[in-house]
Amino acid sequence: MSVEQAPVQRADFDQVMVPNYSPAAFIPVRGEGSRVWDQSGRELIDFAGGIAVNALGHCHPALVKALTEQANILWHVSNVFTNEPALRLAHKLVDATFAERAFFCNSGAESNEAAFKLARRVAHDRFGPEKHEIIATVNSFHGRTLFTVSVGGQPKYSDGFGPKITGISHVPYNDLEALKAQISDKTCAVVIEPIQGESGVVPADKAYLEGARKLCDEYNALLIFDEVQTGVGRTGSLYAYQHYGVTPDILTSAKSLGGGFPIGAMLTTTDLAKHLAVGTHGTTYGGNPLACAVACAVLDVVNTPETLAGIKAKHERFKSRLEKIGQQSGLFTQVRGVGLLIGCVLSDAWKGKAKDILNAAEKEGVMVLQAGPDVVRFAPSLVVEDADIDEGLARFERAVAKLTQG
Numbered sequence: 001m002s003v004e005q006a007p008v009q010r011a012d013f014d015q016v017m018v019p020n021y022s023p024a025a026f027i028p029v030r031g032e033g034s035r036v037w038d039q040s041g042r043e044l045i046d047f048a049g050g051i052a053v054n055a056l057g058h059c060h061p062a063l064v065k066a067l068t069e070q071a072n073i074l075w076h077v078s079n080v081f082t083n084e085p086a087l088r089l090a091h092k093l094v095d096a097t098f099a100e101r102a103f104f105c106n107s108g109a110e111s112n113e114a115a116f117k118l119a120r121r122v123a124h125d126r127f128g129p130e131k132h133e134i135i136a137t138v139n140s141f142h143g144r145t146l147f148t149v150s151v152g153g154q155p156k157y158s159d160g161f162g163p164k165i166t167g168i169s170h171v172p173y174n175d176l177e178a179l180k181a182q183i184s185d186k187t188c189a190v191v192i193e194p195i196q197g198e199s200g201v202v203p204a205d206k207a208y209l210e211g212a213r214k215l216c217d218e219y220n221a222l223l224i225f226d227e228v229q230t231g232v233g234r235t236g237s238l239y240a241y242q243h244y245g246v247t248p249d250i251l252t253s254a255k256s257l258g259g260g261f262p263i264g265a266m267l268t269t270t271d272l273a274k275h276l277a278v279g280t281h282g283t284t285y286g287g288n289p290l291a292c293a294v295a296c297a298v299l300d301v302v303n304t305p306e307t308l309a310g311i312k313a314k315h316e317r318f319k320s321r322l323e324k325i326g327q328q329s330g331l332f333t334q335v336r337g338v339g340l341l342i343g344c345v346l347s348d349a350w351k352g353k354a355k356d357i358l359n360a361a362e363k364e365g366v367m368v369l370q371a372g373p374d375v376v377r378f379a380p381s382l383v384v385e386d387a388d389i390d391e392g393l394a395r396f397e398r399a400v401a402k403l404t405q406g
């Protein structure tokens, strides 16, 4: 029997995989739009979106076309050469944002790694080695490399791996006074998620981001927005910085950028980009033609007035029904978030039980996410059909009813 025909089951995970994940009991095998089927043929509605990745749902025809066309042309050449899809993607991103330059990599963590290295390099070149401190926020998430867990504000992800990267401090999110107290001439960068995703879907206050921008300018520090989760239409604007009207110096993007194909990008200005001169940074796969061809197709669909307006309309559809479910069941105290990144904050009685709610939802045939133990998160396809929203939320409501009525 060939390898691809060998039957595999969830139990195999525990035998052959490193146990750093605890995947669901079922294995998804096929997806189309906002529907997924498991090995037994059971159909589920997907409001998890691969953790804010499947921006156009599963197997969107425009993405399948871009990927298969590129697969028949050229897969990989390395950065010893440039390639057409990478240049096209860079043009699209530069045209659509504040940025003048793009660096491509393969994940959110790598895009942040590049951003942090660039910020330190700029400060080193312009001001000397003293100016290397990075200010991040408590509970922030920036990826799982050693640098990005060190910058991230959740010690549970950085403890126990030996010495951390130093020169990093953490201040409470949405607290401008705390940032003001911490920032100094030694600060090279302030990094903020415009909406804290992993730690509970917490949107920044506009005044906080405006204040951070001002402080960074005062102290010659760079403002980095980690838009790995909020980028590529998630908020109803192409990037959340546009929603807030506050422009960073460096922006990182991944997740939805590839719609399910791995890619990351760091965007910045020409003036800053020049500090990453030839040989200072790199990645073998970054800017891979397959990834860039798919990302171009993602942007072509997402960055249109119709899609972006649709995201805002779908937000309302989710929010009003979720608020009703929350009130009737006593499960949520608040439904927050922007666009199609929505968090339902659990009431005191349900605090810590987000995972139980995920499991109950899955039993009713709808996939949702958690964002920490106290928030149920929705990050569906940006083009999820209204009929799928209604059916998925009906299933979710049944799951909640079963849970709350015992």
Ligand SMILES: *Cc1c(COP(=O)(O)O)cnc(C)c1O
Binding pocket: 106, 107, 108, 109, 110, 112, 141, 142, 143, 144, 193, 197, 198, 226, 227, 228, 229, 254, 255
């Ligand atoms: C998911 C995420 C990352 C990490 O992205 P990976 O692709 O998993 O490396 C970084 N920052 C934010 C805000 C994220 O949501």
